[in-house]
Amino acid sequence: MPESTTTDLTLHSLLQRDDVRGLVFDLDGTIVDSAADIINGMRLTFQQAGLGTLPQDYFPDNLHGTSEGIMRDILADMGWQAPTDFSPLKAQYVQNYSTLGHGTTQLYAGAQDVLNACRDASLAMGICTNKVHASALAATHKVGIHGLFDFISGSDSWAQPKPSPIPLLETIRMLGLEPEQCLYFGDTSIDAECARNAGVRFVLHASGYGDPALEDAPRYFAFSQWSELLGASTGSVNDIQAQ
Template identity: 65%
Template structure:
């Protein structure tokens, strides 16, 4: 593996990096769906098929709950706070977890930390869920600050959580890159005035095609000098 980080990360105008979590640093789809399956089943709403995979894994937890229910034709209570809390609890207490880091993530994060870059996470996972996931895969201590969907007054695609994360890192929007895999991430970055870096091997969604990005890559090993990634449009 190359020992020098990609010039994108060592640009003199970059002081901090913020990352989405699910679909960007970790592959957690099976865990998300598993916790959703338990949530709907224990609430007596319905049973998800074993091979079910929702088209929406890029919104908030509440948004995914509503999407799956609509997709399955299930009625939901007007207030789904209980379902949200149930989902978070199931996600935290699942005995079998399949989430894992995407290949190449850890050495890149370690090199970025060693290069003196401020590192943060801004995710639509609950804060407790984000802490549990990053602890499970052994990267939590690499980050200076972790923001969850419930850390601030708004979740992505609002710019609020990203801007607040940058404030905690003491990094200005024009000194940061935000790494994500969906249109929610791209919209959040654009609204915050932060350059968006797309990890195109994540979960994605069709709306991404309409949104600007500063850089695109498909494998974390491309974050080393000498590893080429596709030519990108500036945004």
């Protein structure tokens, strides 16, 4: 198990429940803000493929899918012709994204303190993301949180990506726990659907990337700022909601 970093912070009561032994987190839009790096990687890839140039202020509706899913939605949004074979485009994007080195990716404010406190509380911790595994490892190393997690799962770690329950269930299995012992933190309807399909309580980071379908998605708990997960809960946004 990774070493903890001792803190004097008190976790929110949600994270001290007797029936919560493990926490699994989405990455992009949940723990880290990586939107600029993702979009810049897509922009460079489309330019190299001769498909077109994304406007500098462009922000896609989909930042929660796999790289292929995001690219397909951007192509449709821009009215550009999608290639018959996406494999070269995906490979080029992964290479471009890696070359960018996660230069603008950063932790959401307060996330480090909460993650440290969760580790100090001996909670098992994993990541289940639709990033490819190598990119997930690189991003967590870049922002200095890699050593806090017992297991990191990417979209290419299993036969299917989220919203299939397989990635989340397998990540929980690798933590040595059962779905009912865990919480899953995410920011989009894909995360909410994955959690529901896996029978895992969903915790929404309401200040993440989101998407229209998220509005009606069930959640067990919601927070807007990571600092809300420390200390006693106050305010309606922190109310625990039955799924």
